[in-house]
Amino acid sequence: MTQIFFDPQQHYDCLQCGRGCRAGWDIPVEPEVVARVQTLPVRSDAFRQTYACPRHPQEVPGEAGKCPRCHLDAVHQVFIRNSKDSPNCSFLDPDQLCSIHRELGYEAKPATCKLFPFVLTQTPDGVYAGTTYYCTATRQNHGRPSSAHIDDLRHQLAHQAPVNKVAADGLVVYGRYYISYRDYQGLEAELTRRAARRGYLETLSLATLGLGCLMAELPDLEEEIVAIGERLPEMWNHPAFPYGSPVARLQELSRSQLADYFMFSLEKSLWPEVESGLNQGTAFSLPHFNWRGTFGDLEKLVDDRFNSKIERYLEHLVWRKALVVHPLLLPSLCQLQMLPTFLKVQAGLLAHLRNHEVTEQDYYDALENAETYLVTHGRNRRIIHEWAADILLGTLRG
Ligand code: SF4
Structure with a gap:
């Protein structure tokens, strides 16, 4: 059984x-x-009927036919x-x-x-x-x-x-590098052990930077696939680990993930303003929150009162294998390490829109957005966090 x-x-x-x-x-x-x-x-x-590729659901042929990317037969689906x-x-x-x-x-x-x-x-x-x-x-x-x-x-x-x-083998870390489920269990056990002392907010940032350092020194592969399970323990004390607090080191990365999320939620005409906000520190608008300011202003909205709730949420996500249930371990780590920033900024923006100090309801509404757009039901999940992993590796490779 x-x-x-x-x-x-x-x-x-x-x-x-x-x-x-x-x-x-x-x-x-x-x-x-x-x-x-x-x-x-x-x-x-x-009911609504559609045909979609089982491997690339975004490639919707519209009717019975083949996926334009992988040529698999489109599958008939019915939705409420x-x-x-x-x-x-x-x-x-x-x-x-x-x-x-x-x-x-x-x-x-x-x-x-x-x-x-x-x-x-x-x-x-x-x-x-x-x-x-x-x-x-x-x-x-x-x-x-x-x-x-x-x-x-x-x-x-x-x-x-x-x-x-979750397969027993072939869990992709990034690119053409993979580990087994047993290797992942070792990583999760170490992450959980460290989080018991330092908390998930800090430990997930440490793990993201550490795995990023390990991946950044490996060459891009064209054809073969390579197992790196034996090297995973190096990530916790990697010699290339950037100086200073891992949370502070990843602040820029979290900003770019937020910018990508905002762009998904805004009309395209507003995207260049968000990009300038990210690259040049200029003000940009989020009309759905009736807010305008810089990324620095956004971080002033952050309220740390809900850290213990966020810790619990992250703990449950790690427990239920959120790091390996969707492909690519490094982007999944990028996702979980930016979630506290996302939740705090979203709660702050909702409080701004509602013209009051941040409340528990604002935090819960932010959590609803995180679950809908980034985590369990994440419509934009994969692409935002794969971009984040690319940016992280680019930064670490200099
Ligand atoms: S959201 Fe949860 S508590 Fe509310 S009806 Fe659905 S299962 Fe029940």
Whole structure:
């Protein structure tokens, strides 16, 4: 029987707030769910169909055909369509309850909805049952220990639950360099041990710089792939490690990641102003926050009161294998090390928009943005953090 691991510090019982059903996500729907739901008097536009490449989902052929990049056959997918005038799921009733659940029962729902807020990751040792902090109950650590849901998760695993997979070998660090899962476990154990003394904020920065130093001295490879698991321990005391606090050394990198994130959230006409803000220290505008200033001004908005909540969030992400569940270890480290800056700046901008001092609600709303755009449901995740790894290596190589 598959072993399922639970974060011993994580609690969860649903508060029925409906938050996850108002997020505007693309919820995939299995064919049997479509058949069941069509027995209901639903609107004819409740579902949206598309064809996409399984390897390059951004390359959408639009209809049955081949991916223009890798020539794999496009896969037919059906998604729930959101309401026309809001990000709400079409099946969310005004009382915040799901109409599929109400009319046809829990089992009739799409597999993604049944699993939420759990995030399952299959590793060579078993399945890690993490959670998304988009969920109100999860981030408030509300309810019974998450392990209380083991029977339900076993049932879901046997019935099409979506599962992330971490391979036993071939985990790419960057470029054509890879490690095994056992090598990664050694890295994670050292990271966790150091974080227990110095905290995740500091330790993730140290790990990012250390791994960056190790990768920066390796040549770019054209064809062969090379295992570097045995060299991983060097990252913690690398002779090329830049002088000074790792957090301060990575401030510039976090600024450029923020700039990339802002550009994704702004109209293209405003991008040059953000780029000048990053490169020349000039003022730029974020109209959606009613804010204008320099990156230096942005950092003055930062409030450290939520550091312990951020520590807990980072600890859970590392525990649930967020560093290796999506390809490329170095960009994933870049992602996690910049998250505290992202959360604090976002919370500060929201407080500015709302014309008050930073509150817990501002922090939670910032966390929602982090989960939506960068982490669990990260629409812009991969590209922003791969750019960050390129910039880091470029800087370290001089
Ligand atoms: S967001 Fe979490 S607490 Fe709210 S309804 Fe969904 S699962 Fe329940």
